[in-house]
Amino acid sequence: MQDPIDPVKLDRLAEVAVRVGLNLQPGQDLVLTAPVGALPLVRRIAEHAYKAGAGLVTPILSDDQVTLARYAQARDDSFDAAAGWLFDGMAAAYDKGAARLAIAGGDPMLLSEQDPDKVARANRAMAMAYSGARDRITRFATNWTIVAWPDAAWARLVSPELSAHDAQRRLAEAIFAASRVEDDGAVENWLSHNAELGRRSAWLDGQNFSALQYSGPGTDLTIGLADGHKWVAGATQTTSGILCNPNIPTEEVFTTPHRLRVSGTVCATKPLSHQGTLIENIAVRFEEGRIVEAKATKGEAVLQKVLDTDEGARRLGEVALVPHGSPISQSGMLFYNTLFDENAASHIALGQCYSTCFHGGDKMDTDEVARRGGNASAIHIDWMIGSGQIDIDGISQSGERVPVMRKGEWA
Amino acid sequence: MQDPIDPVKLDRLAEVAVRVGLNLQPGQDLVLTAPVGALPLVRRIAEHAYKAGAGLVTPILSDDQVTLARYAQARDDSFDAAAGWLFDGMAAAYDKGAARLAIAGGDPMLLSEQDPDKVARANRAMAMAYSGARDRITRFATNWTIVAWPDAAWARLVSPELSAHDAQRRLAEAIFAASRVEDDGAVENWLSHNAELGRRSAWLDGQNFSALQYSGPGTDLTIGLADGHKWVAGATQTTSGILCNPNIPTEEVFTTPHRLRVSGTVCATKPLSHQGTLIENIAVRFEEGRIVEAKATKGEAVLQKVLDTDEGARRLGEVALVPHGSPISQSGMLFYNTLFDENAASHIALGQCYSTCFHGGDKMDTDEVARRGGNASAIHIDWMIGSGQIDIDGISQSGERVPVMRKGEWA
Numbered sequence: 125m126q127d128p129i130d131p132v133k134l135d136r137l138a139e140v141a142v143r144v145g146l147n148l149q150p151g152q153d154l155v156l157t158a159p160v161g162a163l164p165l166v167r168r169i170a171e172h173a174y175k176a177g178a179g180l181v182t183p184i185l186s187d188d189q190v191t192l193a194r195y196a197q198a199r200d201d202s203f204d205a206a207a208g209w210l211f212d213g214m215a216a217a218y219d220k221g222a223a224r225l226a227i228a229g230g231d232p233m234l235l236s237e238q239d240p241d242k243v244a245r246a247n248r249a250m251a252m253a254y255s256g257a258r259d260r261i262t263r264f265a266t267n268w269t270i271v272a273w274p275d276a277a278w279a280r281l282v283s284p285e286l287s288a289h290d291a292q293r294r295l296a297e298a299i300f301a302a303s304r305v306e307d308d309g310a311v312e313n314w315l316s317h318n319a320e321l322g323r324r325s326a327w328l329d330g331q332n333f334s335a336l337q338y339s340g341p342g343t344d345l346t347i348g349l350a351d352g353h354k355w356v357a358g359a360t361q362t363t364s365g366i367l368c369n370p371n372i373p374t375e376e377v378f379t380t381p382h383r384l385r386v387s388g389t390v391c392a393t394k395p396l397s398h399q400g401t402l403i404e405n406i407a408v409r410f411e412e413g414r415i416v417e418a419k420a421t422k423g424e425a426v427l428q429k430v431l432d433t434d435e436g437a438r439r440l441g442e443v444a445l446v447p448h449g450s451p452i453s454q455s456g457m458l459f460y461n462t463l464f465d466e467n468a469a470s471h472i473a474l475g476q477c478y479s480t481c482f483h484g485g486d487k488m489d490t491d492e493v494a495r496r497g498g499n500a501s502a503i504h505i506d507w508m509i510g511s512g513q514i515d516i517d518g519i520s521q522s523g524e525r526v527p528v529m530r531k532g533e534w535a
Numbered sequence: 536m537q538d539p540i541d542p543v544k545l546d547r548l549a550e551v552a553v554r555v556g557l558n559l560q561p562g563q564d565l566v567l568t569a570p571v572g573a574l575p576l577v578r579r580i581a582e583h584a585y586k587a588g589a590g591l592v593t594p595i596l597s598d599d600q601v602t603l604a605r606y607a608q609a610r611d612d613s614f615d616a617a618a619g620w621l622f623d624g625m626a627a628a629y630d631k632g633a634a635r636l637a638i639a640g641g642d643p644m645l646l647s648e649q650d651p652d653k654v655a656r657a658n659r660a661m662a663m664a665y666s667g668a669r670d671r672i673t674r675f676a677t678n679w680t681i682v683a684w685p686d687a688a689w690a691r692l693v694s695p696e697l698s699a700h701d702a703q704r705r706l707a708e709a710i711f712a713a714s715r716v717e718d719d720g721a722v723e724n725w726l727s728h729n730a731e732l733g734r735r736s737a738w739l740d741g742q743n744f745s746a747l748q749y750s751g752p753g754t755d756l757t758i759g760l761a762d763g764h765k766w767v768a769g770a771t772q773t774t775s776g777i778l779c780n781p782n783i784p785t786e787e788v789f790t791t792p793h794r795l796r797v798s799g800t801v802c803a804t805k806p807l808s809h810q811g812t813l814i815e816n817i818a819v820r821f822e823e824g825r826i827v828e829a830k831a832t833k834g835e836a837v838l839q840k841v842l843d844t845d846e847g848a849r850r851l852g853e854v855a856l857v858p859h860g861s862p863i864s865q866s867g868m869l870f871y872n873t874l875f876d877e878n879a880a881s882h883i884a885l886g887q888c889y890s891t892c893f894h895g896g897d898k899m900d901t902d903e904v905a906r907r908g909g910n911a912s913a914i915h916i917d918w919m920i921g922s923g924q925i926d927i928d929g930i931s932q933s934g935e936r937v938p939v940m941r942k943g944e945w946a
């Protein structure tokens with residue numbers, strides 16, 4: 125029987141992850157997190173990392189069954205525990221110059237049958253313990269990237285109608301296509317894709333819009349943009365000057381909205397898969413940047429819990445534009461995974477903003493980011509509001525309208 | 536086909552590791568290191584740890600293929616790198632009360648074909664980076680234990696004449712027998728085994744022998760014991776008062792010999808596996824504590840190199856008593872792994888002594904240890920001198936003989 129995962133494309137994905145995603149520098153150490161099932165990809169990445177001159181590659185592998193053992197057996201106060209020692213160690217590694225690669229692709233429904241309160245507490249404890257390491261990632265204090273592994277359980281969720289073998293094959297091929305590693309010359313193809321994304325972000329930066337206005341079915345939304353916001357796409361430069369691609373794949377052009385200047389209503393155009401729960405048909409209303417009303421036809425309790433995480437969880441930290449014709453959108457697949465689904469459609473994110481989405485953001489402290497309208501939160505959750513029926517106008521600083529997207533495509 | 540690893544015994548091993556090895560306390564976190572192949576045991580241990588009230592179980596899994604990718608691809612200076620951030624993080628976890636479980640059982644021959652200089656440099660870098668965490672372990676600042684997983688490559692080395700399936704089954708059964716988990720009630724059996732070991736060490740301590748005298752085929756040896764020596768066996772108490780069993784299995788009762796008061800001849804009763812070389816039929820002669828003559832029918836050059844490591848490498852750092860009827864001895868297997876082989880027969884060790892084998896040793900500096908006869912060296916190599924034909928007498932401080940072992944069994 126044929127391997128459901130094409131070994132040639134898998135090796136290309138590893139090479140793209142190291143050379144484009146990380147742009148790993150000779151002598152850099154690498155901290156690599158992955159679900160244990162992704163071991164074949166971990167091994168390919170380790171090989172390409174050492175070929176690129178890595179110092180030491182340290183894989184940190186997680187196992188879904190160990191996680192489930194916790195939910196099945198642990199006493200109640202376990203759910204407030206987190207591995208702070210490990211995350212603080214990672215932060216120390218980044219400070220000493222280590223790069224960071226995350227392989228996404230565990231079972232998205234892993235915790236769907238567990239007590240939501242325990243899940244929420246465990247996530248909160250994790251988010252707090254992770255804050256130091258996350259801070260270095262969001263500041264691009266080091267080069268980092270995320271790539272995906274076609275996990276068997278994830279594949280079953282995406283294609284329940286197929287056999288296990290065919291489902292994994294379909295997901296693997298979709299990941300390879302979205303990650304632009306189908307053909308030879310993948311590294312070079314990525315460089316031209318980056319250049320195209322760079323042209324879009326440069327145009328938007330030149331416009332320096334005050335706000336974006338969205339209209340479409342159930343959506344009439346104005347998103348003010350932060351003062352001195354910068355549009356970012358594709359490759360990002362670290363504070364030490366390394367150009368990395370933090371997401372493989374990436375199709376979005378995104379910036380920081382103003383946390384106080386968002387108003388109107390918006391409907392999600394795709395379900396949001398959040399830690400095992402599918403939240404469907406989200407509809408929210410903003411006043412002065414804050415979500416004052418939120419509904420969903422399914423998973424609403426989980427959504428409300430997310431919004432109650434902290435004050436910043438009800439405000440926006442990202443606005444992103446993705447053309448409806450992007451390869452991931454055209455695949456028609458729902459991946460139940462933000463890395464892919466957020467590149468299938470224009471989206472917004474609740475929670476923490478990226479200080480890199482400001483001109484001169486690398487030199488701003490959190491007060492300065494807040495003063496310019498940047499949002500702060502323990503969460504960052506993307507959800508899709510784009511489709512082939514959405515029009516977006518830019519509102520210039522002098523109040524004029526400039527078409528940005530029409531029916532989901534660049535105007 | 537039958538699973539080569541009996542799932543019931545595997546589960547018992549996990550339970551013994553958590554309840555006897557660690558004696559895990561409610562609310563304690565657990566740091567668990569293992570080769571990735573040991574995942575079935577990792578999962579059982581996580582379950583028993585959570586059942587015992589663990590806070591958070593964090594597995595750190597290593598992969599032999601990633602290690603080999605380093606030797607195949609990494610540039611030269613990679614071999615001076617180590618994951619200090621990870622080991623320092625572990626030390627921080629122990630300081631906050633986390634327990635430590637290591638699963639042994641990678642491929643013992645993994646690096647046998649790699650450049651010995653690179654292997655030595657990588658080991659040295661690792662040993663230095665690990666020193667903070669190791670210091671907490673050797674001081675028993677937290678409860679810790681080691682158990683073994685019947686790794687496929689290890690099984691092939693032990694039983695090259697068998698099929699992969701049968702070899703793994705044989706190693707698994709030998710590990711289960713040695714670890715005393717063959718039958719129901721394994722935890723209770725361990726408590727009585729610990730009590731038995733405790734009675735032996737208490738009796739030996741009460742005798743406070745000046746020396747032990749060994750006689751048997753090719754052996755006529757007197758081993759003086761260090762001043763204020765303490766016999767140690769089975770469970771050990773942490774500085775915070777938790778009684779843990781640092782080795783699963785354990786059969787030995789051991790103490791510190793006097794580095795200047797060993798004389799006579801002794802023959803090894805089993806081959807010594809040293810860094811990939813099998814040294815057979817070792818025979819040595821001691822004068823005033825020092826090996827002045829050493830022979831082996833195979834691997835003698837390696838033995839001579841070991842003895843030339845430093846001044847302390849020719850003197851003894853440990854003397855350990857193991858009855859010939861112990862389960863590991865009765866298996867007749869050579870494990871190529873000290874955790875097992877040193878529990879198969881009475882043994883002595885060349886090199887470094889344990890300061891824990893002195894009364895009040897936790898408060899002694901290295902000068903005081905030396906003054907009392909403790910040996911110092913960069914090595915600690917155990918080799919087996921016990922068999923069913925060895926008699927051992929204790930020599931009291933006033934010169935009387937007391938039978939300790941007859942034909943390899945407690946007298």
Ligand SMILES: [Zn+2]
Pocket residue numbers: 376378442444466471473506
């Ligand atoms: Zn985004």
Ligand SMILES: [Zn+2]
Pocket residue numbers: 442466473504505506
């Ligand atoms: Zn986002």
Ligand SMILES: [Zn+2]
Pocket residue numbers: 787789853855877882917
């Ligand atoms: Zn020993």
Ligand SMILES: [Zn+2]
Pocket residue numbers: 853877884915916917
């Ligand atoms: Zn020893």
